Amino acid sequence: MLMQLLTALMPSITPQNTKVHLAQHNGEEHPMDVYLAGDFDEWQSWQSQKNFECEYVIGLVEIPGTKKWLLAGVYDSLKATKAPGQKESRSYVYEYRRVPEFAELEGRLVLAYTKPRANYLFLATCLKSMVVSSIYEKPLTVGTFPGFKEVDISHIELQIIVEQGLESWQTALSSIAGVYLISDNTEGEQQLYVGSATGMGGLWDRWVTYSKNGHGGNVRISDLKKRRGEDFAQHFRFSILEIADKHTGKEEMQQKEMHWKRRLLTRDSGLNGN
Incomplete structure (x- = not known):
């Protein structure tokens, strides 16, 4: 179902030309906090290695306390350059474009997946066990007051x-x-x-x-x-x-x-x- 959903929006996506970034707490900050603050794209662009050597990247943010992942965006036009100054040991910075075809699913699509050690996987590696869990009615924000x-x-x-x-x-x-x-x-x-x-x-x-x-x-x-x-x-x-x-x-x-x-x-x- 996941592959059908992806290709329905972007037929050129394949399991072989797409990487998945599973963004977890890095010891300094949680990507969900970064995402809610609207800074995920800039945060993700800094990498310690050339991790996005592919045509597309699917950016997923861990939902704390679960084995579920929120779609932050799908990206293309990936170009890595050596950063002029290191940022927390991340020495490459990527320029990329957020693929507009996936805008309606950003912050709404939730995938279930038990992550291995690696944070960067080709879609082909995780496709069989990564499933669509839910699609929120509205993009995830801090939300209404919970009591x-x-x-x-x-x-x-x-x-x-x-x-x-x-x-x-x-x-x-x-x-x-x-x-x-x-x-x-x-x-x-x-x-x-x-x-x-x-x-x-x-x-x-x-x-x-x-x-x-x-x-x-x-x-x-x-x-x-x-x-x-x-x-x-x-x-x-x-x-x-x-x-x-x-x-x-x-x-x-x-x-x-x-x-x-x-x-x-x-x-x-x-x-x-x-």
Whole structure:
């Protein structure tokens, strides 16, 4: 079915002239975060070797926690040049064109496939076991607000939500005060931070600040920026521990915050300084 779908849109695609790029977490960033931010094409163009020596490349992004892959795009006009300066050990940069015939499936087509070790395979290698899993009604984005208990977003996703002013998120987060958790999942430095938000802007106003500067004015998190540089927040995740009415007094919210700091030990071994 997959080959029929591909050739229906682009008859010149064959299993022998097409490579599949299975984009997974590279130790620094997850391609799904990059895709949601709209930067996948530029991110993929940087390669450590000439991995796209073929006529077409199918760019697939791993859907975290699954063995499924989202179609980012199909590319041709592939031309590799030696990069003027290395970028994270990626010394070639590709110029390519996003094939317009596949535009309607970008961000919608989901393929099921159990990946071997290699990230770059000829379509002929994986065609027999790669199947169409589903086609979303609309291209994948951060999505609508999932409910307060289900919020678990990366810093990149938070930036997208704020930059796009996604209405369901803004409406929900503006309606409540609350205690929130920032999880720093940087390898070897996993730490937690507990904070609270009050006032008429609710949790939304507080998180807008994090979307813009990453640290929200917090001392220990600001120290991470000094030590790590501008990408210090790339492994941050944001979730909600407890919600409250926006008219809850500041002192009461501080007590709720202190409760969670004690439970999660964020002052002793985390990012809370008080």
